[in-house]
Amino acid sequence: IHYIEQRxxxxxxxxxNQTQKEVFGKAFNACMRVHADGGGAAIAYNGTVxxxxxxxxxVYAAKDGKIKPxxxxxxxxxxxxPDFCVHPVHTDLLVAILExxxxxxxxxxxxxxxxxxxxxATVPSVISTEDAQSKFYAAPTFxxxxxxxxxxxxxxxxxxxxxxxxxxxxxxxNSNIHRLSLSNTKLVAGEANSISACYPLWASNDxxxxxxxxxxxxxxxxxxxxxxxxxxxxxxxxxxxxxxxLLGNYPFAFLDENGTKALxxxxxxxxxxxxxxxxxARSYM
Numbered sequence: 001i002h003y004i005e006q007r008x009x010x011x012x013x014x015x016x017n018q019t020q021k022e023v024f025g026k027a028f029n030a031c032m033r034v035h036a037d038g039g040g041a042a043i044a045y046n047g048t049v050x051x052x053x054x055x056x057x058x059v060y061a062a063k064d065g066k067i068k069p070x071x072x073x074x075x076x077x078x079x080x081x082p083d084f085c086v087h088p089v090h091t092d093l094l095v096a097i098l099e100x101x102x103x104x105x106x107x108x109x110x111x112x113x114x115x116x117x118x119x120x121a122t123v124p125s126v127i128s129t130e131d132a133q134s135k136f137y138a139a140p141t142f143x144x145x146x147x148x149x150x151x152x153x154x155x156x157x158x159x160x161x162x163x164x165x166x167x168x169x170x171x172x173x174n175s176n177i178h179r180l181s182l183s184n185t186k187l188v189a190g191e192a193n194s195i196s197a198c199y200p201l202w203a204s205n206d207x208x209x210x211x212x213x214x215x216x217x218x219x220x221x222x223x224x225x226x227x228x229x230x231x232x233x234x235x236x237x238x239x240x241x242x243x244x245x246l247l248g249n250y251p252f253a254f255l256d257e258n259g260t261k262a263l264x265x266x267x268x269x270x271x272x273x274x275x276x277x278x279x280x281a282r283s284y285m
Contacts, residue, residue, distance in 0.1 A: 001018070002017065002018045002042075002044035004016060004030055005017050013029045014029055014030045014031040015028075016042050016049060018049060023049045024053070024060060027055070028053055028055075028060075029053060030052065030053070031052070031054040032057075032082040033080070034080050034083070034247065035099070035136060037245045038247065039082065039083075039246030039247035040082035040084070040138075040246070040247030041054075042084075043084045043085075045086040045091070046091060047063055047064075048061055048062065049062045050084050050086075052081050052082060056073070057078060057081075057101075058071050058073060059071040059081045061118055071121060072123065076102070077100070078100070078101040079098055080099040080101060081096045081097065081099075081114075081116065081123075082096065082097055083096060083138055084096045084116070085141050086142075087142055087146050088145065088146045089145075089146045089173075090146070090173060090178070090180070092117060092118045093116070093117060093178075093179075093180060094115065095113070095114070095115055095116075095142070096116055096140070097113065097114075097138065097247070098111075099112075111135060111136045112137070113137045113140070115179070117179075119178075124179055134155055134156035135153070135155050135156075136153065136156075137151055137152070138152040138153075138160065138244070139200055139244075139248075141200055141201055141202055143202045143208075144204065147170065147171055148171055148202075149169050149182060150200040150202065150210075151166070152164050152165065152167075152190075152197070152198060152199075152244075153165045153167055154192070155192060158192055158193055159243075160196065160198060160244045161196050161244055163190065163192040163194060163195070164190050164197050164198050164244065165189065165192070165197060166187070166190055166197045166198075166210050167185055167187055167188065168185075168188050168208065168223065170182065170184045188208070188223045188228050189212055189214075189221060195214045196213050197212045198218075198244045199244065203254060203258075203260075203262075203279055204258065207224050207259065207279075208222065209221070209231060209259070209279070210223070211241040211251070215235045217235060217237055217238060218241050219235060220232060220252070220264065220277060222279070230282075231277070232282050232284060233283065236266075238273075239266060239267040240264055251264060251266075252265070255276070260278070260279050260280050261276060261277065261278055262277045264276075
């Protein structure tokens with residue numbers, strides 16, 4: 001089990017633990033304050049733990065006791081990387097958010113979408129944004145085959161809880177340069193300043209699950225092929241997520257490899273409750 005532990009006795013240092021043992025050592029702080037609120041500083045995948053380090057803003061990989069940086073060090077740049085997702089086939093490629101704090105003022109911090117090549121320790125861009133100062137990305141997630149990518153997007157002055165949007169794109173791999181690219185980018189849920197769609201996660205190669213407050217209640221929704229619809233048979237007057245303050249703070253997880261059932265946290269009458277959602281039957285209990 002991998003988890004992040006924040007220690008008040010050590011000045012709030014965030015410790016990356018695996019089975020109650022520190023992964024990166026006593027001086028490592030697995031913390032990143034991207035989007036001001038932070039979150040999403042570390043993940044574990046197939047025996048490797050990837051984490052940002054608050055002291056130098058580099059991303060490190062740890063496996064079998066060996067630790068190495070996987071992002072380039074540039075004394076003239078200050079890049080912050082959170083919210084990682086490993087490509088399921090080309091597992092040395094990770095998609096991540098990059099926030100540029102080189103000119104660290106309120107109006108000059110820029111937000112981008114990047115791929116980390118953990119073998120070459122390079123960071124090529126995957127989505128170029130001219131207006132990166134006012135556009136924000138979060139929650140990148142590959143489909144099980146790696147052929148599609150979903151993510152959340154919003155634009156200032158919206159916050160993700162106000163007008164978060166979910167996009168989906170096809171993923172292409174270029175074996176000559178060992179790089180990923182995207183095509184056929186499509187908006188599938190959410191609307192600026194109106195409908196908030198958050199927390200995209202693939203149930204299968206064809207089905208994407210997420211939360212949406214289109215019904216005025218943040219319920220589970222799904223996107224299949226060209227169809228976006230509620231994941232449950234009727235509107236549940238409860239909230240299946242909290243506002244997306246922190247990166248990586250998902251309110252649901254799948255219980256099986258086929259994505260037919262999910263364990264969800266919901267909020268009912270001011271209290272949190274646990275539900276098992278049957279994605280196929282479109283029911284919960």
